Amino acid sequence: MATSTAVVFMEFIFVRNIYRNYIEFQWESKLQVKSMQAVGKVNVTCLFISAFVKKVSSRQVDCETALTNLWVVLVKHLCLFLVLTAAVADLTQSYQCVVRLPCTCSGTAIDCSSKRITSLSVLIGHPNSTYRMRLDGNPGLVITDDTFANITLEYLDLNHNTGLSMSDHALRSQRDSLKELHLSNCRLREVPQALRDLNALEKLYMWSNHIDNWDETLMLKLSGTLNVLDVSYTGLTSWPRWLSHMSNLVYLNLYENHIDVIPHDAFYSAASAMNYLNIESCGISDMTTAIRSLQNLTTLVVGGKTLSDSSFFYNWLPTRGSKLVTLSINNSNITKIPYGINDSPSLKILTITGSRLRHVEEEAMPKSLMALSIVQASLTHIHGGVCNPALKFLRLAANRIQSIEKHDLQDCRALTYLNLNHNHIDYISPTAFDGLKELKTLRLENNGMIHIPTAINNMTSLRSLYLDGNPVECTCQTLWFLSWRQRNSGVFISGRCTLLGIDLADFHSHCAAIIVG
Template sequence: MDASFRCLYFLVLLLLTTSTAIMGNSVKSEFPEALSSPAETTSCSNMVDGKVDCSHRGLTAVPKNIPTTVRILDLSHNKLSTVTPDAFDGLKKLQILSLSYNTISRKSIVMELFKDLANLEELYLNHNQVNKFYENVFTNLGNLKILDLSDMNNGIVKPIPREVFAPLKSLTDLRLNNDLLPSFNFLPEGALPKLQKLELARNGISIIAEGDFKYLKGTSIDNLDLSGNDLTSIDPSCFSGLKLLNFINLKQAIHSEDAIAQVGTALKEVHVTNMSLSMIGLTNLTDDTFNTFEGVPLEALDLSLNNISHIAGAPFQYLTQLGEINLYKNFISNIGPDAFSHLGNLRTLDLSNNSLTKLNETTFQSLTESVLRVLYLEINRIEAIEAGTFHGLGQLEFLKLSRNRLTQTIFRPGIGRDA
């Protein structure tokens, strides 16, 4: 190899080596650093239709680059344990804030945290580690409508000072589920004039005494959730004064016939039209099941997910205004001839997911005076439907029979007219 060729060879080799090094450095300096940049993983500057979604980011601090025009801010499902008092400074247009599913402690939930949030309408603090609230914490939130403080500190919350909720004059929905509150006495009477819904589910409540709900007098409460408690004693006048109460949820909250009787007596003081008695362990319905409910204007009754196997006598004879009965997912195999008597207003009956095997002319004979329009019978074990089964149900418009074992049906298309 002559000298000129050797020079050319080494020059080309040098250029290739230099070029590779430059390209390698370029790739290394641009892409890996960009992919691991903290700005990319913690940025909350991307706003869509007024909403900034910073949930499920593994955040340990509230980002500083949140747009000041944000209306909805979601910081749920992160690793926030502390929030500095200036975290939301300048977010004066914020209407909805979610801090749920973090590990925020009491020390962070202070009045200064909300000082710029006068327009806030919804605040979700549920599933955090706050075990006590400062008296003035919500002073600046006069426009708040929904407040969720459920599932705090693994269900152990110290007595809430009565002054905590006093500034919330616009509040319509208060959620205090699974907080094991030691007392009902956490509100001054009439403190929340616009309150419509109160959730006290899974709080270990066993006794409701006279005056326990006196703080709800003067409110607009129409929805009370007591589900998941273990009520054994209910004072006859405990709901007195709740003139607008319309729905009461007692799902999985009472477990004896005596408790059911106490509920009926207590409801005579109010005008409840909708009630859930789902998952309370009922095994049978008889003449006496609702004998204390006479005069209670119930229009909808949820008895789903119980253990009812028989409907004997006329269990609904004292609930003549019922328009809807939900018996979904019980074990009903036998329906007595008077089961639904006295229900002239009944429009919807759900018997789906039960153990019915055969329908005949006596099954629904007590409904001939009703205005039944919707009947759910799917997911049973029905093998045969005899002639006359739906006779007299002249207003029936919707009948669902799917997922049964039908091998024989003896009825014509005019379901309620001539079958």
């Protein structure tokens, strides 16, 4: 009798565990209607088992009866399993995709991108669910007042939909839910009137459209909530007044417009909010004083062929209390490091791409700088003004550097990455890298080096060496390299021995075979 009671008790525990697991499942799915039906059946079964155990414990049935009842319990378990399976099927079915093929769904993410869709049937979303929807890459797409009437969206991507047609109230049902909207590269000539209905929009991307008509009333309506705005490549020909009233803007991209002049009070509303600004290739010939008011700016991108050395006055950057961390100057006509950069105590990353920069003066860089990139310029030597004790990343690719001398990098002792690709380097002093004890990556591709630089001998932290595109002549008399390879077997080496036609990584074994022979 005790054995039968124990078996029945174990069966009871089994049912209880099924009950607990099912409750956890239905809690995670947040769908309780179907689960409560199954839970009711579980409770009935548990009450039956409880009564049965009580009966056996009080010895009101004999062993034969107990075994018979045990089979009854097992049958009920099977029934319970079928009930739970049906409930799970109902739960899964209730999460079916809210749109038809060829679209796909993953949870609340709906993907209809590049499906050649020109129209959508009315979407019906689940109550209390908010969706993210991609409809990009569907030229000629038509969105009516009813398309989104029965679904709640927080994210909508309509990029690359040339010929997009959107009714004036297509987004009315998303009034308080839609937070991010992408309307880039749709060949729009005006801002869609459907945006008037949006009260919660935070991010708006409209790059690569040619907007002839910027509805000032509409844009001012959005200014109360908008904090990210990308209107690059939109054909702006002057500074829009509505932009000066956007007090919550954190991110503003104006790349490739034709603004020419930015007023001194352009950012007075967003002075304390903005931390990213891109005004590259806007036709500006003199840097605006408006930038000085952006004390919380962390990233600034400027550039364009209209910028020269005279475009930068001494205090064009935020100074006192500045939080500027990253500065990029791209595709300009500057020949020297602009004034004011060395007075930016928070600056950590400086990138200068596509310039006529010939040299870097001493004290031109702030002591805080940790990453410096001067690419596609006219540097012929690595000058003393390049290095500082904090610098960890240095990229001087695509210049005209011909050699690396003994003292060129002596003040770059903290470097972990050095990139000198696409120069004219044919000589490296044997002691040029002696101070670079922290350097892990050295890139010297596409230069004019005939010999493997002996300067790598004293680099104790090197992990990657790139010499591709150099006319390196490998000879078996280069014993120092064989010895170095043995001591540094964990270093990744990329490059080829041009005369032997083998990879540098195989140079060791090749020479070993000749020496033994």
